[in-house]
Amino acid sequence: VVIPDDIIFDSARLFPYLKSKEISEVLFTPSLFEALLHATEPAMLKSLPLEVVWLNGEVNTTKLLQTARDLLPNVKFNTTYSISECGEVCAGLLDADRPDCPKFCPVGKMADFVSHRLVDTETGNEVKKGEAGELWVSGPGVGRGYTKNPAKTAEAFVTHQGTPYYRTGDLARELHDGVMEILGRCDFMVKVRGYSVVLGAVEAAIKKLVGVAQVCVVAQGEEGTDKRIAAYFCESGPAELRGRMPVSTAAIDDYGRSPVLFQELLKELPHYAVPSVFIKIKTMPLNKASTKTDRFALPPLPAQPPSAAIAADFSYDGSEAASRLVFEEVLKLPEGTLTTESNFFEFGGHSLLVTHLLSRVHALGGPRVPVADFIRAPTVAGLSRLARGEASPTEPARFLPSEVEKHSGGMTGVSLA
Incomplete structure (x- = not known):
């Protein structure tokens, strides 16, 4: 099952979708999975039919895994480190209990058919075991380059002592038992x-x-x-x-x-x-x-300026004043910063924070507003219109995930640890 964008980015719709489709095994990025955990009641999470969750596309923090295991004690959490340019590199069971990895969960050992180098980004020399370096990968899955892009190919696909490698751009270190830990992206x-x-x-x-x-x-x-x-x-x-x-x-x-x-x-x-x-x-x-x-x-x-605070007895009524206050709390802005036409994204909002905003509206007594509808009108006034049940806007969504890559500006999507 391929979960549609307008559902996977909307935790309020994702939970019933997973349950209705009886999905037992699923792959998430850690960011999306964390959003689901925070937006769903613990008792409801435990009612999901999930048995296995794969987390990849970003580093997996030990903190996230510990939270996930507390909320979903019967679920097995795995990770895979795979890249379009060279295929699968590592896979393994996520482990948050290693004393030598206090922040990030390792991604397992290298596949038998893969070889690698860990290279100092300044000198180009291999680093010692246990030290961090850029991960280079070689093996049968390594591609020959990018179509009609020789400059990018020359930068990413290199040869060392006659062996072709793909430079992942990821900072990694090899632990004493051969398990690989991904620490994030290299400097630039x-x-x-x-x-x-x-x-x-x-x-x-x-x-x-x-x-x-x-x-x-x-x-x-x-x-x-x-x-x-x-x-x-x-x-x-x-x-x-x-x-x-x-x-x-x-x-x-x-x-x-x-x-x-x-x-x-x-x-x-x-x-x-x-x-x-x-x-x-x-x-x-x-x-x-x-x-x-x-x-x-x-x-x-x-x-950062002190952010707006919502009183314990506050009830969301769909008014623009109420929407503005919730905007300011979620975006951590001082009360009175925004106007009715202030755009959520222009003040630091992003797709995952939208989930938090709409969950907050619902928790304060408001209706459930679909993420896709809000993204088409991401202003204080737009949220109020949607909350009051007025007609959904017809203008194209500016920030839907499916639209992002059309204007990538030299960026690439989810592919690495």
Whole structure:
């Protein structure tokens, strides 16, 4: 069974779908599975016919697995590490009890038909056992390259001592017993809610829109958590030139937000790759040894404003005032930040956070609003219209998962650990 997009991203509909189809074995990304766990009552979860859950597409944190085992004690949790460019690499039973892996669950041992190298990303030399390096994979499943893209092929498909390898771009380490632990993406590609984001592509898009000399884009947050992308930049060059650029840095507020820049970047990048915070700095810190940007020396992000708080006796009535308050709580914004036409995604929302928003509305006494309907009208006023049972909007959805890859902007979808 292939679960439709409009169901798999809507936890309120996913639970009855799994139950009605009597699905006993299913594959999720960790982000989607976590959303289902948080949006469903524990007693209801235990009534699912699930026997086996496969989790792949992102790193699996020990915290998530421990939560899953508590809520679904009779379910077996497996993982597989497979890549389109080279096929299956590892598979195994998820284990959250290894003292040598306190944060991430290993992905099992390499398949018998696969060989690998773990390479230092700076020197190109193999790292010692137990140390982290970029994972290179060789074997019968390795492809020959990308059709009509020789530059990308040369970068990803390499030969070492006569053996062809695929450079996964994943940071990994081999444990003492041969089990592999995936630690996340290498420096310039990161995973955000299951999507691979090339930081250089984001930097290039910002330079195109804003008159800046240097840009450094980073992902804030540990692997396995809800990361957010931040952009640091230095202004330079004639003011006249900056004035001719599509977006001015004056549009950025004290908390690093810019709805104007967000909207313009959506024309260049998929929504999950657009930074949620922009920071102007005087000079870009450099590593003295390599003379490259020192990402670890960048200043901290602006302090987050205190978010809106909903009173214990609050009841959601479908009014725009109620919708605005729930928006602000979920997005962790100060009360009074948003207007009736404020767009959920322009203020840091994303597809998985939509599930949390709509679950919160229902928990506060409101109706269940389908994710697909909300995505077509992701504003405070739009949520109120849907909650009051008014006609669903007919405009195309801007952020449905099926639409994302049409505007990939150099990004790739879920394929790695």
